[in-house]
Amino acid sequence: MKTLEDYSEEINKCSKCGLCQSVCPVYRITGNDCAVSRGKFVMLDGVIKGDLKLNKNINKYLEMCLKCGKCKDFCPSGIDVCEIFKTAKHDYLKNSFEGKIIRFLQSEKIFDTFLEIFSKFNQARTSAISGSEAETLLFFKGCANQIFPSSEKAVKKILNKINIKLIEKNFKCCGVPFASSGNIERFNDVKEYNLNIINNSDGEYLLTDCASCEDALRNYPGINKKVLTIGEYIAEKNIKFKFKKTVRVTFHKPCHLKNDDFVKKILKNCENVQYVEMPDYDSCCGFAGQFAITNRKLSIEISKEKIKQALTVTPDIILTACPACIIGLRQGLISLKGINAKSPKIKNISEFLADGLCE
Numbered sequence: 152m153k154t155l156e157d158y159s160e161e162i163n164k165c166s167k168c169g170l171c172q173s174v175c176p177v178y179r180i181t182g183n184d185c186a187v188s189r190g191k192f193v194m195l196d197g198v199i200k201g202d203l204k205l206n207k208n209i210n211k212y213l214e215m216c217l218k219c220g221k222c223k224d225f226c227p228s229g230i231d232v233c234e235i236f237k238t239a240k241h242d243y244l245k246n247s248f249e250g251k252i253i254r255f256l257q258s259e260k261i262f263d264t265f266l267e268i269f270s271k272f273n274q275a276r277t278s279a280i281s282g283s284e285a286e287t288l289l290f291f292k293g294c295a296n297q298i299f300p301s302s303e304k305a306v307k308k309i310l311n312k313i314n315i316k317l318i319e320k321n322f323k324c325c326g327v328p329f330a331s332s333g334n335i336e337r338f339n340d341v342k343e344y345n346l347n348i349i350n351n352s353d354g355e356y357l358l359t360d361c362a363s364c365e366d367a368l369r370n371y372p373g374i375n376k377k378v379l380t381i382g383e384y385i386a387e388k389n390i391k392f393k394f395k396k397t398v399r400v401t402f403h404k405p406c407h408l409k410n411d412d413f414v415k416k417i418l419k420n421c422e423n424v425q426y427v428e429m430p431d432y433d434s435c436c437g438f439a440g441q442f443a444i445t446n447r448k449l450s451i452e453i454s455k456e457k458i459k460q461a462l463t464v465t466p467d468i469i470l471t472a473c474p475a476c477i478i479g480l481r482q483g484l485i486s487l488k489g490i491n492a493k494s495p496k497i498k499n500i501s502e503f504l505a506d507g508l509c510e
């Protein structure tokens with residue numbers, strides 16, 4: 152496991168050009184250089200050199216990050232920003248009281264029990280749906296969809312309609328919340344557990360309806376299946392949808408969604424659907440799991456900015472492809488205007504499409 156010191160050379164690749172400021176949603180709101188990668192690298196370099204302590208104050212700035220990866224994609228020096236922040240957080244949590252609390256809350260006993268309790272309320276929890284043997288998909292439901300079952304119901308409804316066999320297994324969390332809080336040991340445990348099931352199950356594809364799970368699964372080393380989002384799968388199958396009334400939709404691209412080409416392809420196959428692209432459709436929704444708790448006000452401000460952009464195109468429905476983004480978008484809508492009968496609906500694209508399945 153790498154330590155912060157191992158990233159010394161990488162951190163010093165930062166030319167201090169400041170280009171990351173232009174894309175960082177946290178910097179846009181705070182204007183604080185310590186909130187963006189450049190400032191964080193100055194602090195972490197000081198830690199490596201022994202001039203600064205990796206203490207609570209520095210961790211506060213490490214926490215002030217959505218892990219959206221925008222700065223990484225934009226950085227001309229090609230620095231793997233998120234890996235460095237994750238390692239720094241791990242080094243901080245290793246010896247701190249806060250680390251003990253996080254490790255306890257994320258332990259198998261607490262985290263998995265919490266999920267199990269929610270699953271009991273999940274009416275959509277069923278055994279594998281039957282379908283054609285010609286194509287089988289292994290389904291990685293993800294924790295968020297376990298808590299909010301509507302998207303799972305939608306995926307099953309769509310795949311049942313086209314007679315696809317869906318295999319369900321007893322997966323654990325993909326590990327994103329653990330990795331992003333610096334609990335790398337717990338991430339490695341769930342990764343090994345899930346990988347063992349994935350690589351020993353039938354089917355060529357691993358299907359997910361959550362952009363964060365998709366990102367984690369694609370990066371599992373040695374995975375023997377192709378990871379596909381439900382959106383990519385539907386686009387590939389060229390399925391037709393028809394809506395009773397004309398609806399105007401826009402799409403928010405989750406930060407961790409690798410490819411969003413499927414959106415336009417699918418919507419072209421939808422009768423009575425008008426697509427309008429919102430400005431900055433790929434800017435962060437502001438939720439980002441733990442960030443929404445540790446940086447509550449900032450999270451709400453970023454979500455409000457996102458919703459303002461969405462409302463400029465007056466949609467009936469705001470679509471996305473991640474259950475966590477649905478929470479972020481709702482948080483923005485509630486904080487900006489409140490929700491009433493005229494507010495746009497916010498839906499995962501699978502939920503939306505399930506309503507338009509042709510008879």
Ligand code: SF4
Nearest residue numbers: 165166168169171226
């Ligand atoms: S864009 Fe990259 S090189 Fe430029 S200041 Fe930010 S982290 Fe440093």
Ligand code: SF4
Nearest residue numbers: 175216217219220222
């Ligand atoms: S990952 Fe996102 S929120 Fe974090 S520093 Fe980079 S751009 Fe800012």
